[in-house]
Amino acid sequence: MELKEKLLSSFLAFENQVDVDTYVHDIRSKAIKTFENKGFPNKKDEAWKYTSLNKILKEDYSVFSKEENNLDYNDVKKYLIHDIDSYKIIFIDGKYSSHLSETTHDGMDVCLMSAALTKPKYRLVIENYFNKIAKDDSLAALNTAFSQEGAFINIPKNKLAEKPIQVIHFSTGKESSLMLQPRNLIVVGENSHVQIIERHQSLTSNPVLTNSVTEIFASKRAIVDYYKVQNDKQNASLIDNTYINQKQQSHVSVHTFSFGGKLTRNNLNFYQNGERIDSTLKGVTIIGDKQHVDHNTLVHHIEPNCESHQDYKGIFGDSATGVFNGKVVVEKEAQKTNAFQANNNILVSDKASINTKPQLEIFADDVKCSHGCTIGQLDESAMFYLRSRGIPEKEAKALLMYAFANNVLESVKIPELKKRINKLIANKLGVNIGFDL
């Protein structure tokens, strides 16, 4: 059976299994119809011109995990930033793992989507925020139809979340192939501040397809720093759909580190609903083999005096392929907008490729918008300079690539995470040198 048919026919069984709340039930039912009508995107869709899902959709995925699986903390702690105090919301094959997690209800909710969707005390939050900004496209709708589990983070106003929150999805490979559809909802109150790290990690070579939706609401003057670590196994693919709604003077940053996986698609959407908002979108992509990473970003400037900063760096080796499609819309009312976008790439091999496309739609006349994309190779004179000091070819290349990505890393605010990213980059480049001192 084709995956689409399988999902459609599984929907009823799924709805029977979860507590049917009529409010959410209606949303799910509408969403499955949207998915049924639209189907999976294909290359005829402009937004999917350079990314084909065909191959990964051919696997015979289980659409839910049949059993509860366990993991030993010591076996998986290397995938966490384990040397800092943090809240942890951890899932194994789509199911919540209480023994690996560390949640809280003390002054804020760091807990589960399944609880938020079913418990009466969260009813109002769900009605106000759930599925309010996720797009009506086929993949987001598919996720909505099957929305059940994920992270629910609800921070009231004037609250500084004193430690970062890690949201990690493991897949164990107990199923021969598995599709996961995590659903996250993050609501950050006025003047509040939170840091979140998200990671999807397969533990075997069995195929995994994750279609994730995250909705983030940042109230007035809220600060949200979100980090996505994508370093998955060769048979794991991820479609990440993240939607961010910002109110006035809020600052939201999303850093995406894409170092692995078979196919990764990041749909990252910022909507600015207020004045003096700051949105930051940064990414480092370092891939090889036949890996594919596609960054599809949107920043929607709706009101005056706001800023957005986009900076994506890509390094592509072997037969790896990359896509950057960055859209910036500046509405007529959004005067004095400052919107910056940069996408710089290095192709390390002749077979690697990148398609990069900025899209600016500007309807206001008093704005500062800039965009630039470059595709290049490593500088030979810099290579000779490094090698003449005794640094071998591989290490010299790694150092130059690290230097190239460095200004994206500089804005990572959690030092331990930055250290970890540095290490991942060194591993990815196959060298054993410390990039920091």
Add this chain to the structure above:
Amino acid sequence: MLKIENLHASVEDKTILRGINLEVKAGEVHAIMGPNGSGKSTLASVIAGKEEYEVDNGSIVLEGEDIGELEADERAHKGVFLSFQYPVEIPGVTVTNFMKTAINETRKAKGLPEMPANEMLKLIREKSELLEIDRKFLSRSLNEGFSGGEKKRNEIFQMAMLEPKLAILDETDSGLDIDALRIVANGVNKLRSKDNATIVITHYQRLLDYIVPDYVHVLYNGRIVKSGGKELAHELEEKGYDWIKEEVSA
């Protein structure tokens, strides 16, 4: 220390060196002078192992070993150091991290363990004082936004850190004011010993007042056409290069 015999080299099929013979013994300083385009910088790059340069004939022997086929980093591990005429700017790599990587990779090639961090810091402190380098400078990106003098001081600082057997200084005096020149020359002189050797490539005699050579060679049209003592440099300063050209064509 270094023995170059009948060295011919070309870049993109254009022959630049046409039979260089040069022997440099441990403890010596040799100056190589010559008009623009005579092949001075090419000679420096060929000894250091720049890939674009093709060695068509001849040999480069360092301490009895032919290094002509080795990669630039392997030559560095054997003790060759080139101070660049135009040091490359590398944003995102700090001077300290660069030096740390260079030293540890060199140690690795020699089968030695990494230098402990405290030892490294001590070495950096010591050598930066020698070149009168501000500590803040060490955490800046390599050569990025450095003045001409800072770049050259940074080159000699790297030389001090790596303690090469054979140092080649390619136009180290260009772009230096008199104070920077004094600091750089002082650094080079302090690093001189009976076990290492220095080749100073320069267009002008000025630097040789500070780094006094044992021998002076004149490179013209890809060959060494005249050799002598340090007085030859003064003669060139006074009379220019035309008389050499005339002598050669006569």
